[in-house]
Amino acid sequence: MTTLSTVPEPASRSPKGEQTRQAIVAAALDLFRERGYDRTTMRGVAEAAGVSLGNAYYYFSSKEHLVQAFYDRVQEEHRAAAEDVLARETTFAGRLQGLLDAWVRIAQPYHEFAGKFFKNAAEPTSPLSPFSEDSRPARDASTALFREVLDGSDLKLAPALRAEMPELLWLMHMGVVLFWVYDGSPDQRRTRALVAQAVPLVDKLARMTRLPLVRGVVDDVVGLVRAVRP
Amino acid sequence: MTTLSTVPEPASRSPKGEQTRQAIVAAALDLFRERGYDRTTMRGVAEAAGVSLGNAYYYFSSKEHLVQAFYDRVQEEHRAAAEDVLARETTFAGRLQGLLDAWVRIAQPYHEFAGKFFKNAAEPTSPLSPFSEDSRPARDASTALFREVLDGSDLKLAPALRAEMPELLWLMHMGVVLFWVYDGSPDQRRTRALVAQAVPLVDKLARMTRLPLVRGVVDDVVGLVRAVRP
DNA sequence: GTCTATAGTGGGATAGAC
């Protein structure tokens, strides 16, 4: 969900209001984790935060807007984790796997209820959609992370592919997120297996792109991506 | 959305009940088309059908279950179109492209409407999800269609891949549906471009799977699919 | 600008009588 997040909140807010806002967010996240999204009521959130229902709505104009807070938290944690990974790992596979693993680990506590409000992000016209204009900053930030995965690594790619690769890796991340949302296995074991097996495969495929036999396919893929982009 | 549908209803139902059921479905489809999914209420459906709210719930245990009626309509049209295509085309690429093109063409009139309730189907716990247990019969039926694409074609595949291929093609179909839902271009032009370019690429890749150099990758892909399946 | 209290409305879903 990292990349579904909106951009960081503006800086200027009164300390008092900020405190109340944080209390509401904290209460909401606790309740979401405890009872899931649907069975968490705005009344419950307000009560747990020690504010009135009206006040909760003063800060978050709908229950869905509280979801933004969740996005922001996961994104922040992922960004921090990514810094460690990228400072540590030098191989392409290591960096990619590190990033994706970190995301799965960070998002895990929220898995159960994440599915419940996933639909907010899935609605094509929603600003929470990963492909929306509103999400562009977050999407660009996430894509930049994957560009770093490439820049700091040992990977050599066919040049035509190199330019498209960060976006393709971001798409892969979206695929993992999608899989994760639907993954009902304990501790999202299947998603972890997916990442563990897909990363070496992608690594292998990427390294093959400079073979003569594969060049034609690479050109096709790049052509497809470019033809299909809005 | 074809493949999100449930299987045809069981045969045995009282004529009385069946009539009521049909009235509710007809009213629901009218209202969905007129005002969209969200702004159609169960009260409105019940009233338009001339039954009580409670009675509507007797037949459809949730609003989402009413959407199945829409799925069934599209699915029926696609199945019929598929028969023509599969009787006519003999190449793998021709059969695959025919099936996907037919789906895009059939679904086109519903594009706007589909976007509105797509989020409901995207929810993992929803019975409308293509991966739900409720959708299994429809999913199996759709997969069988893609198995036919292979069976009647000239394509030779690496044996290990052959067994997994129908399901992979179904996944590809889901990818096209996903892309289609988000496609805001006029007449879903981008989706058509996607299909037109992806099919030859898939065809080329499939034919490469028997090359020695590619065998390792094929095994990896098959291993990945098997490790990751529920 | 922040917050409370209270009184609504609308609509999804259910219980239980008939």
Add this chain to the structure above:
DNA sequence: GTCTATCCCACTATAGAC
């Protein structure tokens, strides 16, 4: 199988305290 009555809760509205 059908209804009526009811619950629950997201969400709105508003009047006013600090």
